Structures are given as C-alpha cells and as structure tokens.
Amino acid sequence: MIKKHFRFTLLLGLLGALMAGCSSSAPTTPTAADPAQLVEDAMATIQAEYTQTALAIPPTDSPTETPIPSPTAIRTPPALPGIYQSPILHSLDIPRTYIDDTCTYLNAKWDPNKSAPGTVVMVVMIHSITKGKVDKPNQISADDMRRLLNDLQAQGFEAINAEKLAGFLESNEKIPARSVLLTSDDRHYAQYFNNHFRPFYEQYGWTVTNGFISHPDTLQLIWDENAALAAEGWVDYQAHGVIHNTPMSDNSSDEYLRGELQGSITGIQEHYGNTPIAIIWPGGGFGVRPVATARELGYKLGFTTNPRGPVMFNWVPLTDTRDEQRPYFLPEGGVNDPLMTLPRYTDLDAGSHIDEVRTIGKEAAAYAEQNKATELEYYDIVCAPTYGEIPALAP
DSSP: OHHHHHHHHHHHHHHHHHHHHHTOOSOOOTTSOOHHHHHHHHHHHHHHHHHHHHHHSOOOOOOOOOOOOOOOOOOOOOOOOOOOOOTTSOTTOEEEOOOOOHHHHHHHHHOTTSOOTTOEEEEEEEOEEESSOOOSTTEEEHHHHHHHHHHHHHTTOEEOOHHHHHHHHHHOOOOOSEEEEEEEESOOOHHHHHHHTHHHHHHHOOOEEEEEOOOTTOOHHHHHHHHHHHHHTOEEEEEOOSSOSSOOOTTSOHHHHHHHHHHHHHHHHHHHSOOOOEEEOGGGOOOHHHHHHHHHTTOOEEEOSOOOOOBBTTBEEEOSSOOTTSTTOOOOGGGOOGGGSBOOEEHHHHGGGHHHHHHHHHHHHHHHHHTHHHHHHHIIIIIHHHHOOOOOOOO
16 A cells, blocks of 8 residues: 555656646757657556555445434422321311421331331320229229220230330331330339239230439339339330429529439439430420420430320321410420420320221321322432432341
8 A cells, every 4th residue: 555655656746747847948859758648648647546546445334323312301200298187186286297308208208117107106194093083183093094005905006115116206117007105104113013014014015104203202112113123124214304393394494404304314324224215294394495405415205295196207296376275285386396295195085096096097008108109209309319219128
C-alpha cells in the first residue's frame, strides 16, 4: 500500500513537470515528444493506478448505529390512604399517629417478621381487688376479676409486659395478635399477686404490671416480698410516683417532677433490679412538662386513666377537646406524645369492651389488606431506593 502511494505521488510530480514544460516559451524540436500526448499518457497512468489502489483496499463495514435506549418511565407514587377510623370509638376520641417518617412506618408495618396489621392491645387499669363487698369506686371483687381474666383468655388475648408493649408501639415488634397489659396500681403484699394473678401465670404464662409507689414509708416487708416476685420475673414493676397523692401537672415544680419520676426509677432499681420504662401517671395527672421530664429520664410509655379505647401500632385514640359529659377525662392531644398518654380501660368496665376491641382489630386488619398494594407500591417508588426492600419472612 505504501509503495503504490509512492508511485502515485511520483506520477503526479512527473505530470507537474510536463505541464510546466508545456507552458515554457522555449522552442521545441521536431523530434521531441508531443507534450500534450505526454500529459494525456500520464493522466491515463494516474487513473489506472488510482483505480487499482481503490480496488486493493477492502471495503469497510457500514458503521454500526448505537441503539438509543428507551426513556425510563417516571413512576408517580400513589396517594396513601388515611389512617383507619373506628366507628366504635367515641366521636371525640380520634386515633393519632406518632411515627413521622412514612417509610419507617411502612417498612415496620409490612415486615412479615413483625406484628401483623390489626394487632391490638387492651390496657386494663386495676386498683384494688377485694374478696369481700365492693364499697369503693376503684374496687373490683375477686370473682369479677377472675371472670374478666377468664373472658380475656377465652377470647384469644394473651398478657404482655411493658417492655413488650414498648417494642410493639415503637417499632411493631411481634406480640400476640390480641394482647392485654394488666396494670395493677399501688403497693401490695405478695399475697395479693399470688391470689389473683399467679394462677394465670402458671397456667398461661401471663404477666402483670405493677405500678409501684416508691414512698419512703414503704414497709420493708413489702419491699422484700415484692423483690422475691420480681426475681421470678412475672410481676413487672413500673413507676407510679413517690409522693403519688399529688398528681403531676404543668403547674408542678421541676423539683417535684424529678422527685416523682427519678425517685421511682431509683427505688425500683435498688429493690427490684430493673429500670422502669413506664410511668403510670398518679391520679391520672400529666402535662407537657411532666411528659418532657419523663422522656428526658428515659421513660418510653405513660398511662392515663382515660378509657378511650385500645391501642395499635402507630394508632392511639386521644382528644384535644374537654368533654363535658366525661369531665374526668383529661385531653391529651396538646401534649403531642401519644406513647406517653396511653388510654386504659377500668377493670369494672373492661369486660364489656372485649368484643369491641376484637372488632377494631379485625376491621383494622381488613382495612390494611385493602390498601396493601397501594402502600407497597408507594414504598417501592419512594422508600426502597433509600431504605432498602422490605425484609422477607425469616425461615
């Protein structure tokens, strides 16, 4: 190829020389070659060389066109459904959510290794169980107490403790689909728990949560007997204040709030070996400042005396409005911390609400299933790129 190119160049040079000669004014001799003929011969030679060179070069393939990818379709996330609303609840008792991050909520809600939608918890407030005649508003007879617990068990409920409830409400940790938290307020001798709750512990593994008053005048015998129960593990000791008889409120001094909340932590740690995570608000009193102080000290849950309904994951019925027909119900909405203002059914009235609680759980489960595809599509579009896929069912 290089050789032919050289010859081609040489011929072009010769042609140039001949043409220069043709244009010269010098006379030509009769015997000299005809310049015009020489140019014609040279052009014929160049044309032949060019043709041969072109034929010698193998044809190249046509350039391959790079396919242009189709544009990626932009997926629009669907609108998420509203929170489940129960017609069973009082019209002022509106369920509130407390998990701000939608992706975190959906991930926990649809994780098959956690509690299924519709898992419901009934919190029951127990003050005094008497074997004799009931003569006080906060008392329940031993027979009625046993009947309530038997009814709960027959309807598929299982008792849990405060730690289990906190895990469920915070991150949907797995608990029984129908759960009950039995909160027994105030100080009691061991006999009280042995008579009324031990049979259910031994037969069903049920626990009971004791809101213990850590008052300095507590008899050493009460401390000792309850310490023995704490060692067995089925009586769950949580805070119920120190002075106790003066409810905490936004009008309480900082000193009083810390005395009630930190004092409960210290007393229970010293005598029972656990750190309480729940405050059963003494007298049902609470407020923005009491809740903020409790959170600062590490409390995860707080319980009122308002029997508004059951609780579910990211679903707590509260109200902003004082109800003249229920003057003893303190509005909780302004506190803006549903987990620290959880409702409780009274022991005398809880039995009449068991079917309602079961119905709320069923309806919530059906509502979730109805909206499952929409929520999973939203998660896939909005959440999965950052939060990852929702976990699969563990083997």
